[in-house]
Amino acid sequence: AECQQLDWAGVPVWFFPSIDSTNSEALRRQAQLPDRALILAAEQSAGRGRLGRQWQARAGGSLCLSVFYRRAVDLAAIQGLGPALGLAAASVLRELGVVGVALKWPNDLQVDGLKLGGILVEVAGGAQPLALVAGIGINVDLGDDFNIDQPWTDLRRLACSVSVEHLAKGIGSAFLATLDQVCEQGLPSALTEWSQFDALAGRYVQVIGGAREGGEVLGIADDGRLRLRDQQGEWCCHSGEVSVRAVK
Numbered sequence: 001a002e003c004q005q006l007d008w009a010g011v012p013v014w015f016f017p018s019i020d021s022t023n024s025e026a027l028r029r030q031a032q033l034p035d036r037a038l039i040l041a042a043e044q045s046a047g048r049g050r051l052g053r054q055w056q057a058r059a060g061g062s063l064c065l066s067v068f069y070r071r072a073v074d075l076a077a078i079q080g081l082g083p084a085l086g087l088a089a090a091s092v093l094r095e096l097g098v099v100g101v102a103l104k105w106p107n108d109l110q111v112d113g114l115k116l117g118g119i120l121v122e123v124a125g126g127a128q129p130l131a132l133v134a135g136i137g138i139n140v141d142l143g144d145d146f147n148i149d150q151p152w153t154d155l156r157r158l159a160c161s162v163s164v165e166h167l168a169k170g171i172g173s174a175f176l177a178t179l180d181q182v183c184e185q186g187l188p189s190a191l192t193e194w195s196q197f198d199a200l201a202g203r204y205v206q207v208i209g210g211a212r213e214g215g216e217v218l219g220i221a222d223d224g225r226l227r228l229r230d231q232q233g234e235w236c237c238h239s240g241e242v243s244v245r246a247v248k
């Protein structure tokens, strides 16, 4: 696909007017990419979400960004990166004046229970240094007749009129800073603010694909797992293959 190379404060950016998926492009191009780079698209035709789901974007109205990051990363931290990066994105949005941003574990951005964005972290190859691709999609302005199979909102509806480019700069640098923090200070240091944004705390959830059926959400564990309590006691669930649904 056609692309334009930019430089944002020393970070190389590959900008695509149109591409299938910025995460897929980062995975395909990884051998040529420097240790940190941003892949940005104005339009994405085959955006991917967690668990093989689709991510739908509107041309020019959605943030479609992937942060490529190559560094020795503790493999145990990988499953906590979604929540840590979710926190980074939530802080950027809060600073832009978006009120009520919440995180639905492991990595959905919501406002009032409506989906605003999501994160998809992928690891390219198992050898160190690892190449990580941290993709984020945010609904900026989906217009008036956009169809998504779940309740959603966008920044325009939330009265936030940030440009996609400004948002990409803010989130790109926040993601890189969070990835550095995880490598240098450990994952727990990047999860300390989780409770401020936790959309599920105190709620009863059904865990689809987990070791147990669900329970009351207690919060997040230091390793990024979801902490729950059911009749048998406390347990934690990994983000890998589960989907969580609030039941009351």
Ligand code: BTN
Residues within 6 Å of the ligand: 020, 021, 022, 023, 024, 046, 047, 048, 049, 050, 051, 053, 055, 063, 064, 065, 066, 108, 117, 118, 119, 120, 135, 136, 137, 138
């Ligand atoms: C989810 O909600 O399940 C995660 C959505 C992630 C979407 C972003 S858009 C940029 C990057 N490229 C993709 O194909 N997916 C991520």
